[in-house]
Amino acid sequence: MTQSKTPLSERIRVASQPAWDGMQEHPFVTAIEADRLSDAEFRAYLIYECDFVETAMLIFGHMLVKAPGLEERRWLAGVLQALAVEQIGYFETTFAKLGITTEVRAKAMPPSVLAFRDGMLKIAAEGNYLDGVAIMLAAEWMYATWCSRAAKCTISNPVLKRWVDLHAEPEFLAQADWLRRQIDSATPALEPQLAASFRHALELEIDFHTAPLERTA
Numbered sequence: 001m002t003q004s005k006t007p008l009s010e011r012i013r014v015a016s017q018p019a020w021d022g023m024q025e026h027p028f029v030t031a032i033e034a035d036r037l038s039d040a041e042f043r044a045y046l047i048y049e050c051d052f053v054e055t056a057m058l059i060f061g062h063m064l065v066k067a068p069g070l071e072e073r074r075w076l077a078g079v080l081q082a083l084a085v086e087q088i089g090y091f092e093t094t095f096a097k098l099g100i101t102t103e104v105r106a107k108a109m110p111p112s113v114l115a116f117r118d119g120m121l122k123i124a125a126e127g128n129y130l131d132g133v134a135i136m137l138a139a140e141w142m143y144a145t146w147c148s149r150a151a152k153c154t155i156s157n158p159v160l161k162r163w164v165d166l167h168a169e170p171e172f173l174a175q176a177d178w179l180r181r182q183i184d185s186a187t188p189a190l191e192p193q194l195a196a197s198f199r200h201a202l203e204l205e206i207d208f209h210t211a212p213l214e215r216t217a
């Protein structure tokens with residue numbers, strides 16, 4: 001395939017190959033695939049992750065304001081609805097089930113979790129609409145890929161199994177596809193900038209996913 005026939009989304013992914021592979025082979029991911037993520041590690045992850053769902057709403061909010069038109073805004077409103085209802089709902093149910101209290105959740109977040117939140121928000125706030133798309137494409141495509149793989153593995157913890165399955169379902173994959181199409185229809189002149197945003201997001205993701213392995217709730 002010649003350069004110009006390769007979709008822009010694939011070109012920016014390939015330009016970030018070391019960070020992409022770093023996330024696909026991350027010890028957090030390989031532990032889940034080998035069914036050996038500990039309950040304490042999973043609990044710590046869930047607390048950091050719930051904080052990110054709210055950040056994701058703010059990122060998509062920036063994108064909604066900067067979007068080129070109504071068609072994109074309507075799609076983004078659906079994304080926000082899914083985050084506010086399904087994702088937050090998953091955490092409310094899960095925290096109740098696992099006895100994770102408000103006090104436990106109020107504990108300070110590790111530096112790499114804060115760096116992820118602040119770094120992603122900064123790109124969404126200061127960049128243009130497509131920078132927001134690029135960072136969320138990195139986050140969702142990366143999850144869609146490893147969770148589709150992990151969904152075929154044995155995962156003994158049913159709450160973790162549900163979380164992995166959620167990111168391997170057609171609805172989530174369709175969301176990543178939509179972001180991919182937004183990037184693919186961008187002007188090639190934006191390629192270096194979008195590649196940089198995409199890579200930055202993956203690098204922040206790597207450190208975010210190391211945190212639960214180092215500090216348990």
Ligand SMILES: Cc1ncc(C[n+]2csc(CCO)c2C)c(N)n1
Pocket residue numbers: 049052056079083136139140143167175205208
């Ligand atoms: C740290 C972290 N990075 C990426 C995802 C994947 N993901 C799942 S839902 C969502 C927001 C938009 O629906 C994103 C980005 C995650 N869950 N947590």
